[in-house]
Amino acid sequence: MCFKGKDDYGAGGLHQYEKLIRAASLDFEISIKACSWGGFQILGEYYASCGCATVFEFANKFISGTDGQVDIFILFMKNVKPAGVRGLRERNWVNVADAYNGKGWREHNPDYANNLAKYYDQFK
Numbered sequence: 001m002c003f004k005g006k007d008d009y010g011a012g013g014l015h016q017y018e019k020l021i022r023a024a025s026l027d028f029e030i031s032i033k034a035c036s037w038g039g040f041q042i043l044g045e046y047y048a049s050c051g052c053a054t055v056f057e058f059a060n061k062f063i064s065g066t067d068g069q070v071d072i073f074i075l076f077m078k079n080v081k082p083a084g085v086r087g088l089r090e091r092n093w094v095n096v097a098d099a100y101n102g103k104g105w106r107e108h109n110p111d112y113a114n115n116l117a118k119y120y121d122q123f124k
Contacts, residue, residue, distance in 0.1 A: 029055060038062040038069040042076050049079040093117045 023031035032055045033044040042050065047058035050072045061068035077085050077100075087095030093116040097105050105112045 032056065032059050035059075038072070039066075040069060040073045040076070042072060046076060046080055050075045091117075091120065093120070 020031055020035060023034065033047070036043050037059060042062075044055050044058055047055040050058060052058040052061065052072075058072065061072055077088075081099045084096050084099030087093070087097075087099055093113040096116055097113040101112070
């Protein structure tokens with residue numbers, strides 16, 4: 001279940017759920033906290049900062065669909081990543097990327113900030 005190296009999450013898809021099931025057999029609550037959820041990939045350990053009383057409520061909101069995921073994303077940004085909110089308001093995509101993903105995005109996805117700008121312009 002553990003990583004062999006930095007950011008070594010293994011194969012996507014069903015394999016990730018298999019890891020969750022194995023982890024849940026050890027400690028269900030901690031396994032939910034250790035997962036990143038939904039389209040925004042927010043770590044379960046942030047459940048309280050996202051307005052949820054339990055990590056299970058947090059996971060259920062993500063599973064419920066887009067509206068639940070967006071509600072959590074808004075609270076996450078306001079409560080955990082306020083520098084990202086400032087970046088969004090200023091349309092400073094480098095600041096958004098830094099706040100949301102940390103400085104490592106440049107190494108793993110050097111086009112991240114440019115893509116934020118591109119998609120903002122495309123969908124505004």
